[in-house]
Each structure stands twice: as structure tokens, then as C-alpha cells.
Amino acid sequence: MEKIIEISDLCKSYKNGDKSMLKVLEGLDLTVEKGEMTVIIGKSGSGKSTLLNILGCVDGFDSGKYLFCGADTSRLSDRKRSALRGSEISFVFQDYALIEEETVLQNVMTPLYFSSKVKFGQRRKAAVKAIEAVGISELAKKKVSCLSGGQKQRAAIARAIVSEPKLILADEPTGALDSETAESILNLLFELNKAGTTVIIVTHDDDVAKKCKRVLSISNGKITEVTG
Numbered sequence: 031m032e033k034i035i036e037i038s039d040l041c042k043s044y045k046n047g048d049k050s051m052l053k054v055l056e057g058l059d060l061t062v063e064k065g066e067m068t069v070i071i072g073k074s075g076s077g078k079s080t081l082l083n084i085l086g087c088v089d090g091f092d093s094g095k096y097l098f099c100g101a102d103t104s105r106l107s108d109r110k111r112s113a114l115r116g117s118e119i120s121f122v123f124q125d126y127a128l129i130e131e132e133t134v135l136q137n138v139m140t141p142l143y144f145s146s147k148v149k150f151g152q153r154r155k156a157a158v159k160a161i162e163a164v165g166i167s168e169l170a171k172k173k174v175s176c177l178s179g180g181q182k183q184r185a186a187i188a189r190a191i192v193s194e195p196k197l198i199l200a201d202e203p204t205g206a207l208d209s210e211t212a213e214s215i216l217n218l219l220f221e222l223n224k225a226g227t228t229v230i231i232v233t234h235d236d237d238v239a240k241k242c243k244r245v246l247s248i249s250n251g252k253i254t255e256v257t258g
């Protein structure tokens with residue numbers, strides 16, 4: 031199997047206010063194969079979001095190695111790294127991170143301004159297709175502020191898939207939803223995974239882990255395999 035992520039001995043710390051260092055990731059290893067569905071569970075503050083931001087090339091790290099599709103991300107030019115962020119890797123967040131005053135369609139089209147994959151004239155069509163794929167076609171022209179939590183997360187997932195990324199990083203995607211809605215959102219992520227997208231979910235919710243084959247745990251700055 032081809033590997034999408036190979037991380038070895040990754041370390042990341044933050045400066046505390048008093049100039050001491052808070053070590054968050056300490057020699058973390060992680061390998062993910064293309065097409066895999068992985069859940070990483072960990073307590074609040076264990077470094078889940080820190081790790082996802084590094085995986086998404088949004089944040090850097092202090093030491094260690096991160097290969098994305100075999101390419102050393104530390105050696106990529108800024109332009110290449112932005113291109114990764116723009117078209118190969120997408121995020122889904124607990125709080126959706128949508129623009130409330132815009133319509134679903136406008137929100138879903140946004141990533142295409144940063145991706146070279148879809149031609150200008152095709153953007154609207156691509157967004158309509160992504161919205162259809164998450165089952166909310168009838169809401170395309172509604173303002174996000176009018177939607178329920180579950181509908182917002184569907185819109186956020188449509189925005190995540192519109193650029194047809196290789197990797198979706200979901201940071202507590204069901205954290206703000208009731209259990210029934212949470213389950214439907216998880217099922218949607220599973221569907222996307224079945225269609226070929228690699229998905230990584232981080233969560234503190236054990237219920238999410240129960241539904242997934244490969245479960246990892248993050249604690250003390252390291253990842254350990256729970257099942258898989």
C-alpha cells in the first residue's frame with residue numbers, strides 16, 4: 031500500500047508566557063496509508079489539534095520528519111506547501127468555520143479560489159456537485175446562519191471535498207452535535223472514505239472510536255495503536 035503520511039520522531043512545543051516550554055508532541059510516530067480511515071482519540075489538551083495543524087501544513091514543528099505522499103514537507107517551497115493546503119488537504123472543524131452571512135454555495139466555492147484543480151468556469155458546478163454529495167442540495171442558496179448544526183457540518187464537509195483532496199482532517203467533527211446527528215455525520219465521512227479519500231478524525235469521544243476499524247491514541251506526546 032502507498033503511504034500518504036509518514037511521520038517520525040515529531041516534536042512540537044509552545045512557549046509558555048513565562049518563556050518556559052510546553053512540550054506537546056514528543057517523538058511522535060504516525061504512518062497512514064492511502065485510503066485509510068483513522069481515528070485518533072486523546073484527552074483535551076493532549077495535542078490533537080496541534081497534530082492536525084501540522085498534518086495540514088498549517089503549522090510547523092521543531093524536529094522530526096513529515097513526509098506527505100513521500101515528499102518531505104520541511105523541504106517544500108512555500109508555494110508547494112500552499113498548494114498542498116489549497117487542494118490536497120482539507121479540514122473539518124467542530125465549530126464548522128463557515129461564513130454565517132454567506133450562502134452554502136458561496137461557502138463551498140471558497141476553497142476553489144485557492145486551488146488550481148478546478149477551472150474558474152467550473153467552480154460553481156463543482157460546488158453544486160459537492161453539496162449534492164453531502165445531501166443538502168435544497169439548502170445550497172440558504173444562508174449558513176439559517177441552518178441546523180448537522181446541516182452546517184454537511185456544508186462544511188461539502189467545502190472540504192469540493193477540491194477533491196487526498197486527505198480530510200476532521201477536528202472533533204461531531205463535538206457540537208447530538209448523538210443522532212453525530213452518527214449521520216460520521217457515516218458521511220465513512221462514505222467519503224469508501225469513495226477513496228483518506229480521512230483522519232481526532233476526538234476525545236470514545237463513541238466515535240467504536241465505529242472505526244483503526245483507532246490510535248495520543249497521550250504524553252506520542253501515538254499508540256489501540257486497534258488495527
Ligand SMILES: Nc1ncnc2c1ncn2[C@@H]1O[C@H](COP(=O)(O)OP(=O)(O)O)[C@@H](O)[C@H]1O
Pocket residue numbers: 044045052054072073074075076077078079080081
Ligand atoms: N498556540 C499555542 N500557544 C501555546 N500553547 C498552545 C497553543 N496551542 C495549543 N497550546 C497548548 O498545547 C496543548 C495541546 O493543545 P491542543 O493541540 O489544542 O490539544 P487538544 O486539541 O488535544 O485539546 C494544550 O496544553 C494547549 O493549551
Ligand SMILES: [Mg+2]
Pocket residue numbers: 078079080201
Ligand atoms: Mg483540539
